[in-house]
Amino acid sequence: MSFDIAVMQIFNGISLFTILVLMALGLAIVFGLMGVINMAHGELMALGAYVTYMVAHVFERHLPSLMGVYLFFAIIMAFLVTFAFGWILERGFIRFLYKRPLDTMLATWGLSLVLQQAYRSIFGAQEVSVPMTKWLTGAWDMTEGIQIPLNRLFIVGLTILVSLGVYYLLFKTRWGLRIRAVTQNRAMSGAAGINTNRVDAMTFALGSGLAGIAGAVFTMIGSTNPLTGQLYIVDSFIVVVFGGVASLLGTFVSGFAIAQAQTTLEFLLSGSMAKVAILLMVIVVLYFRPNGLFAARVRQ
Amino acid sequence: MRWLSKGELFGYLSLAALLFLVFPLTLDPFRLNLISKYLCFALVGVGIVLAWGYGGILSLGQGIFFGTGGYLMAMFLKLEASGKELPDFMVWSSTETLPWWWEPFHNFFFTILSILVIPALFAFVLSYLVFKKRVGGVYFAIVTLALALTLTVLLVGQQGYTGGANGITDFRSVMGWDITSDESKRVLYFIHVVLLFAVMGIGAYIIKSRLGKILIAIRDREDRVRFSGYDTAMFKAFAFTVGALFAALGGAMYSLQVGLITPTLVGAVASIEMIIYVAVGGRLSIVGAVYGALLVGFAKSMFSENFPTLWLFFFGGLFIFVVVFMPNGLAGVLDRFSARKKGQRESGLNAVPERTKA
Numbered sequence: 001m002s003f004d005i006a007v008m009q010i011f012n013g014i015s016l017f018t019i020l021v022l023m024a025l026g027l028a029i030v031f032g033l034m035g036v037i038n039m040a041h042g043e044l045m046a047l048g049a050y051v052t053y054m055v056a057h058v059f060e061r062h063l064p065s066l067m068g069v070y071l072f073f074a075i076i077m078a079f080l081v082t083f084a085f086g087w088i089l090e091r092g093f094i095r096f097l098y099k100r101p102l103d104t105m106l107a108t109w110g111l112s113l114v115l116q117q118a119y120r121s122i123f124g125a126q127e128v129s130v131p132m133t134k135w136l137t138g139a140w141d142m143t144e145g146i147q148i149p150l151n152r153l154f155i156v157g158l159t160i161l162v163s164l165g166v167y168y169l170l171f172k173t174r175w176g177l178r179i180r181a182v183t184q185n186r187a188m189s190g191a192a193g194i195n196t197n198r199v200d201a202m203t204f205a206l207g208s209g210l211a212g213i214a215g216a217v218f219t220m221i222g223s224t225n226p227l228t229g230q231l232y233i234v235d236s237f238i239v240v241v242f243g244g245v246a247s248l249l250g251t252f253v254s255g256f257a258i259a260q261a262q263t264t265l266e267f268l269l270s271g272s273m274a275k276v277a278i279l280l281m282v283i284v285v286l287y288f289r290p291n292g293l294f295a296a297r298v299r300q
Numbered sequence: 301m302r303w304l305s306k307g308e309l310f311g312y313l314s315l316a317a318l319l320f321l322v323f324p325l326t327l328d329p330f331r332l333n334l335i336s337k338y339l340c341f342a343l344v345g346v347g348i349v350l351a352w353g354y355g356g357i358l359s360l361g362q363g364i365f366f367g368t369g370g371y372l373m374a375m376f377l378k379l380e381a382s383g384k385e386l387p388d389f390m391v392w393s394s395t396e397t398l399p400w401w402w403e404p405f406h407n408f409f410f411t412i413l414s415i416l417v418i419p420a421l422f423a424f425v426l427s428y429l430v431f432k433k434r435v436g437g438v439y440f441a442i443v444t445l446a447l448a449l450t451l452t453v454l455l456v457g458q459q460g461y462t463g464g465a466n467g468i469t470d471f472r473s474v475m476g477w478d479i480t481s482d483e484s485k486r487v488l489y490f491i492h493v494v495l496l497f498a499v500m501g502i503g504a505y506i507i508k509s510r511l512g513k514i515l516i517a518i519r520d521r522e523d524r525v526r527f528s529g530y531d532t533a534m535f536k537a538f539a540f541t542v543g544a545l546f547a548a549l550g551g552a553m554y555s556l557q558v559g560l561i562t563p564t565l566v567g568a569v570a571s572i573e574m575i576i577y578v579a580v581g582g583r584l585s586i587v588g589a590v591y592g593a594l595l596v597g598f599a600k601s602m603f604s605e606n607f608p609t610l611w612l613f614f615f616g617g618l619f620i621f622v623v624v625f626m627p628n629g630l631a632g633v634l635d636r637f638s639a640r641k642k643g644q645r646e647s648g649l650n651a652v653p654e655r656t657k658a
Binding site: 037093096097100101102103105106107109110111112113114115116117118120121230234237238241270272273275276279280282283286287 | 358360429430433435437438439441442443445446447449450453454456457568569572575576579609611612613615616617618619620623624627
């Protein structure tokens, strides 16, 4: 394998990694911190993608001069809409199921079916895509053989930004402190005056909002259809479980490992066999490290 | 303790009357065949009641076993339908010779044996290893979901051996006996109903035995049972294996009666649908699971014939409603109703499992 191909392969891996991380980060927050399995997370991502699509349309029709920057606006809108939706979901029914994790899984699966059909009724079964922003088309020619698409580079940058944002929120603000306190000991946090219900709702909404951002980013590299979410949900679950549910660092490492392994294997084998190999590898690793790569040492 | 409570007895008798008399006498061959299709999922459902309702093991990968049973049966049927020639889908994907592992499936008895052994053996090895590691609950659900996905990808990818996304279809006969005519479908229907009642009997026997009591104990407080000296992993693996065996039977009957097996019946969506059948009927009731499969299957056919767009709204909504408000399904509602009428409190055995292990 020549140097050029190796570099391109690694970049492809990084590009897949960013998408997986954006998806898995929200899931890791909801699953890892709250213990809620949200099977509708993929549909929240699709919601973010559809919001982006609508924002793009509004800009195209009413503010064509600002088409260059609609994306930033769309990302923020996608975050806000999914954040609000997540809040409503948590208050609406998820909070009734905290004691029954397996049932949460089933109920949110039901929700995902309803959302899929809603997207199909509203936006149609066909794929929709957004117009590409001009300054993001094309590629950066590093050398003769190495070309890095600008939109992918943008996504890498955005992922770094979002990750830093999440880190800041969780570890440097009072709000993050409350979330971590509730995760560690709900009863004590309540006794210390933290409104745990509010924290639950905020945490869930934050996780949903991150899915929305992932969806907005996703429109830059592919088109959206009602089943988009379902394609990615199992992958991102695997990233989270593989990394260890209680560890955000684990999510990054496992996302990186899975993405690199997948792109490399796809290069060497066929796409479907690569997928099979990855899934089997994850299952084997989980067998030896049942709590994931970065298990938090807690008493059960 | 009495063998069957009044409610259960009523459930079994009404089901027997429906399946043996009412349906065969009143429905046309097309509808009766649809019932056969629902009953395939009822077989899976009985297994899910054992594993999930009583063992507390939620598997989102029952499609793996359903599909394995279905594909094994389909291999036999396809070979017989092709006669001396290569199965058509192999020719289309330019596979030159029959793979060696297809060869034994010329034999009907080998096929039956493989349906009974292969999925169950796989389920046992997998689940025992996993449970021995004390991995359970949500993780097990995700591992099984990932496996179901893996198998789907594999089946679609290896078109030359498995028929790819279209699956295997176009069957004709079993050992010379034509299975496509209305008359033979009727015979198959009765064979299926008898098989179903046999499976329900085995399931009920396991639940009522001491083994069933231990399963309930494990579901509610696994560590205590372990401290009492039981090998809990073995009990859970047993429940899961029986569930897998029943699912494989369901899959085999599906190939036989519907005449088609595809990767979609293996995947995540199908696997989770199998769970909802049981959730609607009642995860603690074997009869309930069969009724659940019939009702949801019927609703699905009705909706997709008349209001195809509403189907997912209804199905998803039903999913949420049942899980949130009726954790023990229809059977649970009936139980509570009859208990209230008699002025009794719900028995501890059938109370909602409040603390399902994470």
